[in-house]
Each structure stands twice: as C-alpha cells, then as structure tokens.
Amino acid sequence: MRAALSGATLIMAGALLAGCQTSNTSDMIRLDRAQGSEENIASLSAVIQSNPQDPDAYNVRGTAYGRAGEFRRALDDFNRALQINPRFYQAYANRALVYRNMGKPAEAVNDYNAALQINPNYDVALIGRGNIYRQAGRTNEAFNDFNRAIQAETTDGRAWHGRGLIYQLRNQHAQAIEDFSKAISLSPSSPEPYNGRGISYLALNDDENAFADFNHAIDLNDKLAESWANQALVYERRGEKDKAAKAYNHAARLDPRYQPAQDGLARTRGAATDG
Structure with missing residues (x-):
C-alpha cells in the first residue's frame, strides 16, 4: 500500500466520495x-x-x-x-x-x-427515512435510523450500506468497510456497496482491493457512471492516464451530469479517446 495520498489525489478521492454519497438510489x-x-x-x-x-x-x-x-x-x-x-x-x-x-x-x-x-421497528421505513435524512445532510438522524434497523435485525443490506456511507463521511473507513462488506453479503448483486467499500479502500491506500471492488461493480452493472469513474481514479493514481481517460470518458457518456467524471476527464483529456 502507498504510504500517503498526495494532495491532488486526495482531492480526486474526495470528489468521488461526494459523488458516492449523493448518487445512491438503491x-x-x-x-x-x-x-x-x-x-x-x-x-x-x-x-x-x-x-x-x-x-x-x-x-x-x-x-x-x-x-x-x-x-x-x-x-x-x-x-x-x-x-x-x-x-x-x-x-x-x-x-x-x-x-x-x-x-x-x-x-x-x-x-x-x-x-x-x-x-416502530419497521425496517423498510427506518431505512427509507434514513436515506432521505442522509441525502439532506442530516447524518446523525440518518445514522440513528440505520442503527435502529440493524438492531431490529433487518436482513436488508441497505441499512449497512447507509450506515457505511456515514462512517465514510466521518473518515471512519475501517468501520465503513465492515458495513459495506455486510451489505455485500446480504445483497451480493448490488453494485453500490462495492463502490462504497472501494472508496474506503482508496482512503486507506489499498488500491488493489479498491480496484477489485470497482471492477466487480462494473461487472454487476456496467451502466453506472460512478463505477467507471471510480475505476478511472485507480488508473489515474497508477499513472495510467490513457486508461483513466477512457474510463472517465465512458462515465461521462453514461451520465453527463456526474461531476467526478467530468472533472477527471478534464484532468486526463487528450491522453486517449473512448473507442
């Protein structure tokens, strides 16, 4: 693993983290x-x-x-x-x-x-309300709702995924990885927790596991801009600008409004074109 994140890479990871926080619609x-x-x-x-x-x-x-x-x-x-x-x-x-x-x-x-x-223990309502609170920035209330659903012994992976996103916002990446892993065990066909866990792996400089998670997210659903932009970030960190540019370009074509893809494309534009 790398010893530290450079300032520029930290900004890139932060941008993708922001995208991960807002794009989930599971x-x-x-x-x-x-x-x-x-x-x-x-x-x-x-x-x-x-x-x-x-x-x-x-x-x-x-x-x-x-x-x-x-x-x-x-x-x-x-x-x-x-x-x-x-x-x-x-x-x-x-x-x-x-x-x-x-x-x-x-x-x-x-x-x-x-x-x-x-x-009071209806997990569907707790998770649904928690996600609204999370996207509104009311993270403490969201965290409490996800916790309540988990304590009620829900088998819905979205509870752990939502709590993992909040741990991630709090820079508690070890806890986030545990929650994303639980979400994956309950919902193995969902790409969102793989993207979430990959971002936390990146924050801990574990590029290899991050890359594996992003690639698996793409295998599960190759229509999500977030997954391609996440993959591109790993390529960019490795210095493989041509591969990064292709992946960012593909993400931007899937969702022209996804800002991390547009920002990444601006950084790597000219290195390659998406064929």
Whole structure:
C-alpha cells in the first residue's frame, strides 16, 4: 500500500466520495416492466373488482403502478388502502417511496413517520427515512435510523450500506468497510456497496482491493457512471492516464451530469479517446 495520498489525489478521492454519497438510489423504485406490465396490473385490477374492500390488493397494485412509473395511480391506490385500513403501515411506507420518486421528500418523511408510529421497528421505513435524512445532510438522524434497523435485525443490506456511507463521511473507513462488506453479503448483486467499500479502500491506500471492488461493480452493472469513474481514479493514481481517460470518458457518456467524471476527464483529456 502507498504510504500517503498526495494532495491532488486526495482531492480526486474526495470528489468521488461526494459523488458516492449523493448518487445512491438503491432504495428508490426501479422501473420493472414485468411487475409494472399491463397484464400484471390488469390481473390485480380483477382481484380488486372481485373484492373492492381488500386493502392488500390496492397496496400491491399501487406498488405495480409505482414500478411502471405511474405515480399518480400508485398514490390513488395507496390512499384507498389507507382509507380502508388506517393502520396499514406497509402502505404508508410504499406511498413514501412513491413521494420520494416524485421529488417530494417532506411528504415521504411524513409517511415514514406515520408507518413508524404504528410499527416502530419497521425496517423498510427506518431505512427509507434514513436515506432521505442522509441525502439532506442530516447524518446523525440518518445514522440513528440505520442503527435502529440493524438492531431490529433487518436482513436488508441497505441499512449497512447507509450506515457505511456515514462512517465514510466521518473518515471512519475501517468501520465503513465492515458495513459495506455486510451489505455485500446480504445483497451480493448490488453494485453500490462495492463502490462504497472501494472508496474506503482508496482512503486507506489499498488500491488493489479498491480496484477489485470497482471492477466487480462494473461487472454487476456496467451502466453506472460512478463505477467507471471510480475505476478511472485507480488508473489515474497508477499513472495510467490513457486508461483513466477512457474510463472517465465512458462515465461521462453514461451520465453527463456526474461531476467526478467530468472533472477527471478534464484532468486526463487528450491522453486517449473512448473507442
């Protein structure tokens, strides 16, 4: 391992750390063509038609609408489910996730609060609220929510991933690596904790393990700009500017708004082009 980070490399790592802190969306609704398909929604509608007072049916169809990106219809279904059963804490948490996807974090927090008033140990609501707090810079509150979910014996890797990101912000990288490793053991197909752990490895000058994590994140999902920019940083630290430029360029093409990729490309521009 290297003895110390140079000033320029420290700035680069800090920029990627900032990107890692803000780009994670693993707790957001991911559009799912299967679950949000017209056929699936039609079958759920048939269930509701046969039993219009079943809150579970509205909750499930609301989730399907959310995965299809039909957020207004999703809200209508969750509202109906809660009218039928005001203590349906899962529906509050599902509606919160839709609000978050709509860019309404205050409404989302209100719904997570409502879910937790009914079930104080509901890990989905703790993790969801924790991620909103973390992205708002309310790191102590976020840390407490992730801790509560972990103490409630959640099996959701996002709790450890979220807490790891906060340890990382606090420069407690050994603890962060432990949490990211736990997240990976629970969610091995998710690239986010590999990126998070790699950044902490970089902070500890363990480039070899960092590079392995970034490459594995790319293997899991080669459409994330963050993973390519992270890989590029290792190449840049090694002095392999041509490979770094290609990776930064690829990251910038995947997400032109991802600032660490743009900054890295500016540093290495001219070394190579992305073919």
